[in-house]
Amino acid sequence: MKSRSNRRPKNAAQTAPSRSRLGNGFALLSRARQQAVLSVAKPAPLAASVTAFLSPAVVLQLLLFVAPMLIIAGYSVLSRGAYGGVESPWTIENYQRLLDPLYGVILLRSVWLAAVSTLLCLVLGFPLALFIARSGRRKNFYLQLVIMPFWTSFLIRTYAWLFLLRDTGLLNTVLQATGMISEPLPLLYNDGAVVLGLVYGYLPFMVLPLYATLERLDPSLLEAAADLGATPWVALWRIVLPLCRPGILAGAILVFIPCLGAYLTPDLMGGGKTIMIGNLVQNQFTTARDWPFGSAISLALMALVMLLLMGAARRKGLEGEGEPLL
Amino acid sequence: MNRALGLYAIAAYSFLHLPLLVLSVFSFNASRFTRWEGWSLKWYSAMAADAALMEAAANSVIIALAATVGATLVGTLCAYGLWKRRVAWLTGSLYLSLVSPEIVTGVALLAFYQWAFRFLDVQLGMHTVVLAHVSFSLAYVVVVVLSRLRTLDPVLEEAAMDLGATPWWAFYRVTLPQLLPGVAAAALLVFTISFDDYVITSLVAGVDSETLPMLIYSTARRGASPVLNAISTVLVVGLGGLILFAERLREA
Amino acid sequence: MKRRAFLALGAATTACTRDPRPRLNVFNWSDYIAPEVIPNFEREFGVKVRYGVYEVTEEMVARIWSGNSGWDVVFPSNAFVEPLREAGLLAPLDHARLPGLRNLEPTFQSPQWDPALAWCVPYMWGATGIVYQRSLHPAPRAWRDLWAAPLAGRMTMLDDPAEVLGACLKKLGFSVNATSPDELSAARQEAVRQKTVLRAYLNAEVRDQLIAGDLLAAQAWRLTAQQAIDAAPERLEFIFPEEGFPIYADCACILKESKRRELAHEFLNYLLRPEVAASTAVAMKTSTCNGTARPLLPAAVRDSPIYYPPAEVLARGEWFTPVPAAAQRLRDRLWTEIKSA
Numbered sequence: 063m064k065s066r067s068n069r070r071p072k073n074a075a076q077t078a079p080s081r082s083r084l085g086n087g088f089a090l091l092s093r094a095r096q097q098a099v100l101s102v103a104k105p106a107p108l109a110a111s112v113t114a115f116l117s118p119a120v121v122l123q124l125l126l127f128v129a130p131m132l133i134i135a136g137y138s139v140l141s142r143g144a145y146g147g148v149e150s151p152w153t154i155e156n157y158q159r160l161l162d163p164l165y166g167v168i169l170l171r172s173v174w175l176a177a178v179s180t181l182l183c184l185v186l187g188f189p190l191a192l193f194i195a196r197s198g199r200r201k202n203f204y205l206q207l208v209i210m211p212f213w214t215s216f217l218i219r220t221y222a223w224l225f226l227l228r229d230t231g232l233l234n235t236v237l238q239a240t241g242m243i244s245e246p247l248p249l250l251y252n253d254g255a256v257v258l259g260l261v262y263g264y265l266p267f268m269v270l271p272l273y274a275t276l277e278r279l280d281p282s283l284l285e286a287a288a289d290l291g292a293t294p295w296v297a298l299w300r301i302v303l304p305l306c307r308p309g310i311l312a313g314a315i316l317v318f319i320p321c322l323g324a325y326l327t328p329d330l331m332g333g334g335k336t337i338m339i340g341n342l343v344q345n346q347f348t349t350a351r352d353w354p355f356g357s358a359i360s361l362a363l364m365a366l367v368m369l370l371l372m373g374a375a376r377r378k379g380l381e382g383e384g385e386p387l388l
Numbered sequence: 389m390n391r392a393l394g395l396y397a398i399a400a401y402s403f404l405h406l407p408l409l410v411l412s413v414f415s416f417n418a419s420r421f422t423r424w425e426g427w428s429l430k431w432y433s434a435m436a437a438d439a440a441l442m443e444a445a446a447n448s449v450i451i452a453l454a455a456t457v458g459a460t461l462v463g464t465l466c467a468y469g470l471w472k473r474r475v476a477w478l479t480g481s482l483y484l485s486l487v488s489p490e491i492v493t494g495v496a497l498l499a500f501y502q503w504a505f506r507f508l509d510v511q512l513g514m515h516t517v518v519l520a521h522v523s524f525s526l527a528y529v530v531v532v533v534l535s536r537l538r539t540l541d542p543v544l545e546e547a548a549m550d551l552g553a554t555p556w557w558a559f560y561r562v563t564l565p566q567l568l569p570g571v572a573a574a575a576l577l578v579f580t581i582s583f584d585d586y587v588i589t590s591l592v593a594g595v596d597s598e599t600l601p602m603l604i605y606s607t608a609r610r611g612a613s614p615v616l617n618a619i620s621t622v623l624v625v626g627l628g629g630l631i632l633f634a635e636r637l638r639e640a
Numbered sequence: 641m642k643r644r645a646f647l648a649l650g651a652a653t654t655a656c657t658r659d660p661r662p663r664l665n666v667f668n669w670s671d672y673i674a675p676e677v678i679p680n681f682e683r684e685f686g687v688k689v690r691y692g693v694y695e696v697t698e699e700m701v702a703r704i705w706s707g708n709s710g711w712d713v714v715f716p717s718n719a720f721v722e723p724l725r726e727a728g729l730l731a732p733l734d735h736a737r738l739p740g741l742r743n744l745e746p747t748f749q750s751p752q753w754d755p756a757l758a759w760c761v762p763y764m765w766g767a768t769g770i771v772y773q774r775s776l777h778p779a780p781r782a783w784r785d786l787w788a789a790p791l792a793g794r795m796t797m798l799d800d801p802a803e804v805l806g807a808c809l810k811k812l813g814f815s816v817n818a819t820s821p822d823e824l825s826a827a828r829q830e831a832v833r834q835k836t837v838l839r840a841y842l843n844a845e846v847r848d849q850l851i852a853g854d855l856l857a858a859q860a861w862r863l864t865a866q867q868a869i870d871a872a873p874e875r876l877e878f879i880f881p882e883e884g885f886p887i888y889a890d891c892a893c894i895l896k897e898s899k900r901r902e903l904a905h906e907f908l909n910y911l912l913r914p915e916v917a918a919s920t921a922v923a924m925k926t927s928t929c930n931g932t933a934r935p936l937l938p939a940a941v942r943d944s945p946i947y948y949p950p951a952e953v954l955a956r957g958e959w960f961t962p963v964p965a966a967a968q969r970l971r972d973r974l975w976t977e978i979k980s981a
Contacts, residue, residue, distance in 0.1 A: 111555035112472045119466030119526060120478060126523035127485045130496035133503050144726075144965045147705070164973070168980045186400065193397040196390070204397075206635070211404050213627050215584045217601050218620040221608050222407035225414070225422075228612065229854035232410060235422045246854070248793045251840040265404065294389045323489020325587055330608065333840025334799045337979045340491045347495045347591070349698035349801075350972040351705065357499070360492040367487055421852075502706045511710045595665050595690055595710035609695070610670070611848030 131364075138357035148353050156358035165342070165359070172339040175253065175328075176321035179260035183268040183317045184310060186261065191272035191309075192302075195279070205273065212266040220259055220330050227255065251333030259327040264320060268313035275309030276302070315374055319367055339363055408624055415617035431618040438615070441603060448600040451514060452583040455521035460575040462522070463529025464567070468559060470530065471537045486527040493524055494588040501592060512594030520592045521582040528581065529574040536570025537563075576634050580627060661688040664903050667700055667711040668693055669890060670844060671867070672764065674916075674923035681910050687903060695843050696800055704729060704895060712898040713907055718753045718889045719802075719960040721760045730759045731894040737905035740912025745931035751889065752959065760891035761908050762929035764863075764921070767887045767949075767957055768803055769880045771850060771865035772857035780857055782882035783811040787830075792837040794856040796849070799841035801975035802960060803886070804831055807859055810883040816958050819967035828974040832981040841979075850876060866925040866946065878946050880953050887957040889929060 138156055140148040159165065194204045211219060226232050229246040237243045249255065279302065287297040325340030337345075339359065346356025418428035435441060470479060485493065497520050501512060510516075540563065548558040564571075586601040593602065600619075607616050666678075670693040678689050694700045697717045703709050707729060716724055724730050735741060741749070741757060748762040770780050780786065786795055786807070797804050806816035808827035818824055839855070846858045850868040853875070860868075865878045892911060894904040910916060917930035918937055927947050928934070934942060941947050949957075963971065 112469045115465045115469035115472070115559075116475065116478065118462040119469070119482075119530070122462055122523060122526060123478060123481050123485070126497065126500070126519060127481055127493075130493075130500035133499050134492075134496045137499060142969075147727075164977055164980065168976070171980065186403075189393060189396045190400045193393045193400075196393070207401060208404065210628060210631070211408060213580050213631050214408065214624045215601065215604070215620075215627075217584070217586055217604050217608070218411075218623060219408065221604065221616060221620060222411045224608065225411055225612065225617070226407055229849070230422055230612075230852040232414070232422050248839070262403075262407075298389075319487055319489065323491050325491050326605075333796075333842065334979070335835070335838065335840055337976070340489060342976065343491050343495060345972075345976070347498065348702040349696070351698075351702060352969075352972065353499065356495060360495055363492055364484075364488055367489065368484070371487060505706060505708050509708075511708045512706075513710070595692065598692070606670070606693070606695070610844045 134357040134360055137354050138361050140354045142352045142354050147351075153354075156355045157362075159355060160358060160362055168337060168342055169339055171336070172322055172324075175256060175260070175338060176318050176324070179257050179264070179321045180268075180314050180318045182257065182261045183265050184314065187265055187268035187272055187313065188306075188310075191269050191276050192298075194269070194273050195276035201277075205270075208266050208269050216263055217326065219263060220327060223255075223259060223262065224250065224330060250331060251335055253332070253336060255331040256324075256328050256336065256338075259331040260321045260324060263327065264317045267316040267320075271309045271312035271316065272306065273309075275306050279305060311374055311377060315371065319370070322367070323363065408620070411617050412621040412624065415614065415621045417614065417617075420612075420614045431614040432622075434615050435618045435622070440598075441600075441615075441619070444598050444600045444603040447514065447597055448583055451517050451521060451589075451597070451599060452579050454518045455525060455582040456575050456579045458518070458522040459525040459529050459578045460571060463526050463574060464533050464571050466526070467530045467533035467537060468563065468567075471534060482527040482530055485524065486531065490524075490585075490587040494520075494591040497523070497588065498591045512592055512597070514594075514597045516592045516594065517589055517597050517599070520588055521578075521585065524585075524588060525578040525581055528577050532574040532577060533567060533570045536567055536573075540566055572634065576631070579630075583627070661686060662900065662903060663688050663690060664713070664900055664907055665690045665711045666692070666713045666907065667703070668713075668715045670695055671863070671924055672715065672890070672920070672926065674919040677911075677916055677920060680916075681907060684910075685903070685906060689907075704897075707897050709895075709897065711895055712900050712904045713892060713894055715763060715890045715892055716760075717960065718751065718760075718762075718891055719962050721753050721891055721893065722962045724893065725759050729896055731896045731898060731901055731904075732758055733761070733894065733908075734901075734905060737902070738909050738912070740909045743912050743914060743917070743930050743932040745929055745934075748889065748929040753961070754891075760893045761912065762889045763892050763911065764924075764926040765887065765889035765929055766862040766927055767880060767885050768798070768806070768859060768861055769865065769878055769885055770857055771846075771860045771868060771876060771878045773850075773853065773855075773875055774877050775875070776856050779877070779879075780881075781879065783807045784883070786857060786859065787811075787834055787837065789837060791856055793839050794854070795837055795858060796839050796842045796846050796855060797834070797859045798861070799843050801971055803859065804841070804978065805971060805974065806886045806960075807881075808834075810881065810885065810958075813883065816884075816886045817961045817963060819964060821970060824967070824970055824974055828978055831978045835978075835981055847871075862946065863924060863926045870925065880949060880956065882956070884956045884958055886960050887954075888960050 137148050139152050139154060141151060141153055141155070143149045190208070194201055194208070197204050224231070227249040228234070229248075229250075231249075233249065234243075234246040238246065283301055283305075284297050287301055288294075292300065322338075323340045324338055325344055328336055328338045328341055343356050343359050343363070346352045346359065350356075414422065414424075415431055416427050416429065417424055418430070419425035466478075466482075469475075497516075501516055505511070545558045545562050548562045549555065553561070584601060585599075586605055589597075589599050590602055590605070593599065600623075604616060604619065607613050661682075664687055666689055668691065672693075673691075678691050681687070682689055692711070694703075697720050700714055700716065701720060701724070704711055704714060704724075705727075721730070735757075738761065741761065744762060748765075750756065751762060754760050770783070770786065772780050778785075780788075786797070797807070802816075805818075805824065805827050808830040809816055809818050809823060811830060812823070812826055814823045814827070818827070842849070842858075843861075844864060846855065846860055847864050847868045849855045850858060850860075850865075851871045858865075860878075862878070865876075869876045869878060892908050894901055894908070898904055911920075912930060914930060914932035914936055917928045917933035920926060921928040921930075921933060921937060922941060925941075925947075934948075945953070
């Protein structure tokens with residue numbers, strides 16, 4: 063190590079000529095630049111090199127996240143061209159349109175469907191998380207079993223439900239064959255199917271944070287409760303559930319946000335009969351070709367998500383629980 | 389109560405796994421309908437004979453690999469940088485990109501590309517899809533790698549630097565080896581997210597970049613298709629195998 | 641690990657290096673070309689065709705809107721030809737390269753949407769009507785029958801604003817191209833009322849559901865209906881509704897952005913060959929705009945009153961025409977209202 067650092071100044075001296083000689087070789091250039099950074103970094107090693115570590119991400123983030131969002135923001139105050147595209151003049155009309163009850167209804171419906179799905183995820187996910195947290199040595203196995211479907215394609219998981227639920231799908235075929243029903247049940251193309259698709263799609267997002275908090279729960283608390291005469295159910299209700307609030311909050315956010323912006327599920331499971339805010343955005347950018355309005359809805363949706371997160375962060379801060387994600 | 393929990397867990401796991409299992413079983417059905425008519429591999433041979441399908445699968449693999457390499461590389465460096473120094477705006481923007489609804493990310497990227505193309509003679513295609521995927525998976529890498537970094541002791545690295553190592557050398561020789569499991573997990577996550585993405589891809593894809601999810605979506609919209617059952621099974625088994633393999637690697 | 645990933649990536653990219661043959665990118669409706677047409681064209685001209693499909697014109701328009709989509713040939717419905725040309729997206733056709741144009745039926749040699757065929761070549765035409773199960777009594781005769789209570793949950797409409805509004809407008813006795821806010825909002829009310837019996841808004845998917853017997857009746861494009869009927873001829877039937885119905889023609893256009901216009905013309909001209917047009921008309925059950933292809937069709941198709949309805953039925957048809965921007969915006973909004981009702 064020592065000898066390496068002693069050699070470095072010599073290397074740095076060599077970089078200048080080598081760079082000018084082979085200036086067009088990208089690899090060499092970058093290596094030279096790297097060495098230059100290293101040698102410059104000597105007096106203040108951290109500052110310069112941290113910048114170098116961060117710079118690719120900074121460039122990517124500025125170019126492919128910040129700039130697109132700014133463009134959307136710009137479009138949202140422009141007008142729609144006669145056949146599509148964006149045109150001047152500047153206007154706030156697109157935001158005024160958001161106040162239209164029509165879009166309010168769509169937004170409310172999205173919030174409602176997302177909320178119902180989140181609640182169902184919580185109700186279904188909590189006992190499962192509890193089961194995993196209490197399953198001792200096989201915890202990891204059970205946890206993997208929850209995550210497994212998450213790794214497979216979301217589209218395919220939705221398709222699997224289409225396969226089960228259509229009129230000639232497996233469920234109706236079996237029910238009819240066993241004589242339990244004579245006419246196929248209308249299982250698809252309604253809000254229930256949409257919620258089912260959302261719950262199935264995002265359940266793991268709820269189970270994981272719940273499991274994380276349950277796992278950290280001090281078992282002696284429960285023993286104490288039992289000693290004081292609490293039944294397991296009472297202990298669950300009075301002790302476990304309140305202590306799980308950070309996990310519930312995290313899970314609810316992780317489920318609620320993607321459900322709010324959902325677009326594939328209402329489309330495939332809802333049969334195009336209902337539209338959620340995600341479909342509205344997509345329509346504006348494709349079939350309706352109203353980019354300014356689509357941009358305004360997108361920004362409004364982002365604002366909603368941010369408000370939600372800020373609210374949650376404040377709650378979390380008050381309870382002084384959990385570490386930051388980033 | 390534990391017995392109730394156990395019973396519930398069986399029901400919950402059935403809910404999670406049965407749909408895919410049933411789909412897989414029916415991919416071996418000789419009939420194209422949901423009546424069982426005996427075992428057959430014909431949907432698999434139909435799948436293998438479908439040139440468009442194979443091309444879409446190849447596109448998906450190429451895009452996912454490229455996005456994985458790009459996002460893992462940039463994201464790991466970024467996580468390390470953020471571990472050393474807090475950069476509020478970058479953290480905020482990554483966080484935001486993590487939670488922004490897919491459809492919003494997609495239309496924003498589409499708008500950005502269309503705007504940029506006014507100045508460049510470029511078309512939508514594989515490159516735009518790869519860039520989009522790197523962009524939306526960057527935050528996932530940073531989160532995963534950073535959570536691993538938080539478990540590390542910075543003292544080791546400081547010691548290396550006290551002994552004369554440059555920051556890069558210290559990162560490369562001291563921190564990175566300890567980080568590798570986190571990096572591998574992040575790469576796996578990016579691969580699966582990228583391989584699976586439909587919403588963003590469909591918006592920024594061009595003539596030559598139809599991916600497997602895009603094909604699956606358009607097939608699913610046209611009705612039941614036993615070939616689709618076969619594709620699903622291959623994907624479930626393939627991705628599942630990849631995860632198991634990765635788990636093995638991590639344990640070894 | 642990174643190095644290995646790079647190697648794999650390199651191998652994957654070299655594995656699919658570009659085909660050296662000239663390329664043509666064709667974007668067409670799904671189920672709209674006979675399977676052998678593209679391979680035959682590739683062989684005869686020594687080129688490679690990238691063939692993509694879409695389900696509704698708007699989907700295609702959204703893709704090509706930027707003017708650098710990469711597609712060369714697209715097939716908009718006749719009502720979209722003028723807007724696309726206005727937006728500067730279409731390349732003018734060179735008739736010297738399209739000798740096959742005289743194969744078209746006389747009506748399609750100078751259609752109202754492009755009388756000189758300066759921008760488009762009519763390809764296939766069709767109409768929207770009702771397909772239903774013969775077991776259904778009474779059998780639907782008109783759009784208004786799609787509001788009947790016994791259909792509840794067993795009837796679908798197309799997932800296409802122009803078609804749904806068009807059927808509602810016809811039911812009320814208006815034009816499918818109505819622009820007046822009063823007429824349109826009356827149509828919206830009808831569509832909303834219909835949602836109580838509606839199962840879903842579906843396009844191509846109706847075919848499978850009709851064959852399977854899930855649906856009693858559906859608003860459907862003539863060719864989708866025919867595909868279903870041919871799979872279950874004893875059970876399914878198609879009618880052109882009494883109140884009138886929309887007719888459309890899908891036309892081949894060359895995009896202005898195309899850098900391969902010569903080859904694109906060759907392709908258009910190839911599609912105009914009688915035997916090529918006939919093979920698609922037979923395989924995909926479409927009605928061709930190509931007059932010289934008609935004699936090549938099997939008699940059952942050629943004389944079918946559904947493929948080529950008699951004049952008195954056609955007289956009830958109404959061509960879709962371009963809708964002015966203001967009315968279009970109103971229609972978009974009404975469609976959103978219908979969907980969210």
